[in-house]
Amino acid sequence: MAAAPIASADQTRRDQWALETLQAESAWNISKGEGVTVAVIDTGVNAQHIDLRHNVLKGKDFIDGDDDASPESTDAQPSHGTGMASVIAGHGHGPGAADGVMGLAPAAKILPIRVNLEGNSGFADEIHYAVDNGASIINISMILQDSQYKDGASAEDLEAVAYALEKDVLIVAGAGNDGKGGDLPFPANTPGVVAVGGVDRTGSFWEDSNYGPEVLLTAPATRIVSAGWPGNKLRISDGTSDSTAYVSAAAALLRSKFPDLTAGQIANRLVRTAALPESAKGLTLPDEKYGYGVIRPLAALTEDIPVGSKYGPLKVPGAEGSSAAPGTGKSDTDHAAENKEADQKQLVFFVVLGLIALAVIGLIVFLIVKLSRRNKNKTGGSGGPAGYPQYGQHPVSPQPHAYQQPVSPQQNPYQQQSPPPHGQWPPQQ
Known part of the structure; x- marks a missing residue:
């Protein structure tokens, strides 16, 4: 200025x-x-x-x-x-x-x-x-x-x-x-x-x-x-x-x-x-x-x-300066409640998704084990027929799915009063 x-x-x-x-x-x-x-x-x-x-x-x-x-x-x-x-x-x-x-x-x-x-x-x-x-x-x-x-x-x-x-x-x-x-x-x-x-x-x-x-x-x-x-x-x-x-x-x-x-x-x-x-x-x-x-x-x-x-x-202005979303008449408290409900729904979603992923992984493991036993019974041993690669001798457990464990919702940084560890200023080169 x-x-x-x-x-x-x-x-x-x-x-x-x-x-x-x-x-x-x-x-x-x-x-x-x-x-x-x-x-x-x-x-x-x-x-x-x-x-x-x-x-x-x-x-x-x-x-x-x-x-x-x-x-x-x-x-x-x-x-x-x-x-x-x-x-x-x-x-x-x-x-x-x-x-x-x-x-x-x-x-x-x-x-x-x-x-x-x-x-x-x-x-x-x-x-x-x-x-x-x-x-x-x-x-x-x-x-x-x-x-x-x-x-x-x-x-x-x-x-x-x-x-x-x-x-x-x-x-x-x-x-x-x-x-x-x-x-x-x-x-x-x-x-x-x-x-x-x-x-x-x-x-x-x-x-x-x-x-x-x-x-x-x-x-x-x-x-x-x-x-x-x-x-x-x-x-x-x-x-x-x-x-x-x-x-x-x-x-x-x-x-x-x-x-x-x-x-x-x-x-x-x-x-x-x-x-x-x-x-x-x-x-x-x-x-x-x-x-x-x-x-x-x-x-x-x-x-x-x-x-x-x-x-x-951001605080959102209402018609008379109160914090409310434009055109909704909702207060900050209303939006906080909505955000909390959204976070809870997100957590439920991840939990359900994680359970589904676990069920799918369990089914895959079960099918691999069953198929392995069937092949063993057919060949009379661990090896497959001569001239073929011996697939599936030791089934490897699949890697955990990204959603195997429920993901905790992120804390709202605008409600907490302790500074997050975001480095320093000026930033180090």
């Missing part, structure tokens, strides 16, 4: 420390975000920047009303939206794309949306537009602190977030940069939104990041190099804006790799693989500063993670 002096192009790539810490090179061997569109609701995006060209789609300017979502000099921070877009989907330039800004999801596409905040209108119209125009992830690296939002989102904004979840779109928003605790500002405080805090290069909590019970994840937030405006300018910034963009980019990698997962299940993979720095080991999770920890995109792409429920760790 706050920008430092412009960086020179020859130092750009080596100054992108977050890419190395997030093991981007290894993650790109699995996914670069192909086929995923990330909407950036912000101050507009410089689609002609050399490190973003061809990765920015036609969007919408909610101030001028046209499809040119470029920044304008009258904006408070005209480079801000371009910076976030490049952290997500910058592709660099030059031979081997070795120069310039590289995003964490360099093959993703950006849907630029220049936000209109006149009259403190919130983001409802912009969210609807993003959902209706192909975005599967929405990045909002902005906050509203007007008194209108001190008690949470408006009814229109709550409906827009619910609409996004109905359409399976993940919304990611920054916690803010005031260093304040308590409830987060809008939209990070809205049920259904992934609220993101910031960490420094060591993985320790960044002192200017806001914190509170809504924080779900954290990501790099200091000395982040990104693209700017006008022309091919660069910027260096500190802020949860950047950490939000990194989480959106990590989600893009996952949505490309796991297209059948819901928005909540994508959040589930990010949460279940997040890690704490050594200095924060032993915290009860979720922590008001770290949430469930710092994102680890490579682990999220490669580890064996239970799919989880449709909404995963």
